Amino acid sequence: MQFIKPGINIDFIGKINIAFIVSIVLILVSLTTLIIHKGPRYGIDFAGGTMIQVKFKSTVNIDAVKAGLAKVNMAKASVQSYGNEGDNEFLIRTDVAISSEDKDVKEKTLTTALTDSTKAEVEIRRVEMVGPQVGKDLREKALMAMFFALLFITIYISGRFELKWLVSMGVAGALAGMVLVFKMFITGIPVLILAALIGAIILFWFLRLKYAMGAIVALVHDVTITVGIFSILGKEFTLPIIAALLTIIGYSLNDTIIVFDRIRENLRKIHKKPLDFILNRSINETLNRTILTSITTLIVVLILFLYGGTIIHDFAFALMIGIAVGTYSSIYVASPLLLAWQKFDSRK
Secondary structure, three states: OOOOOOOOOOOOOHHHHHHHHHHHHHHHHHHHHHOOOOOOOOHHHHHHHEEEEEEOOOOEEEEEEEHHHHOOOOOOOEEEEEEEOOEEEEEEEEEOOOOOOHHHHHHHHHHHHHHHHOOOOEEEEEEEEEEHHHHHHHHHHHHHHHHHHHHHHHHHHHHHHOOOHHHHHHHHHHHHHHHHHOOOOOOOHHHHHHHHHHHHHHHHHHOOOOHHHHHHHHHHHHHHHHHHHHHHHHHOEEEEHHHHHHHHHHHHHHHHHHHHHHHHHHHHHHHOOOOOHHHHHHHHHHHHHOOOOHHHHHHHHHEEEHHHHOOHHHHHHHHHHHHHHHHHHHHHHHHHHHHHHHHHHHHH
């Protein structure tokens, strides 16, 4: 299927300076909001605490629900509507941990308090409890999973496009070992992972692993912007969002590999042409596949977002952002970095 006519020649490379400025602004905004909010807004999965889903038989006011929670020492709990309008369901999130031994007693006390404050019959439909230490461990494991996924990706990219399997494996092994060793002495795992990623990009630059560097910069770009948008909108960061971020990494990488593969082919066929011409032609030749893949995937994710229910609402939202940003980065971040590399090399 030809969505775009063959022979199209859009000057993508001519707009890379504008694209770089847009990317830098988006990343700075994302990092700034994360610093202001002291990181993402962690859900129960990562922060620890208790999440309670309740359903009332008749319409009630959120203020009345909060008044009932105050009676059982949950005055700081957040309350939000859940499900469709008219379901009279609410999600209650609190940092008060309820042990399994006290669960039945707490449920009875909470039911009585909510019934008294709202004057409506209430049913507790779900109670999820996560201890603070478990939440911390989950945060660390999620970050480590994303970091090691990026390392394995760089090995594959360097091996496939530059045939530097041993070099890339050595760099990945050294970075992985460094992180695992320092993890035993440093409690700030996010700072450690950030330092390791910066170190990886610097090593890729000096070891001339330009394809791996382009891919990992694009992936970090996509994840940072997605997390930043979640922070700006105040959305919770939960385990399904980690799954969405890993999905985004895979999707963006697939898009980048398609473009890189065409660049490699054209470097052999029209090697006498300037690199900016080859890059632009490669992006245009793969544009049809890129746009079709993005549109069809977005349609599915949009349907999930609109009709999939509250449980996967944020998951679908993260995928929508990631697909849009990932398509943009494969064109305006990963490939143009090869050109920036050549310009630096020629000046040197």
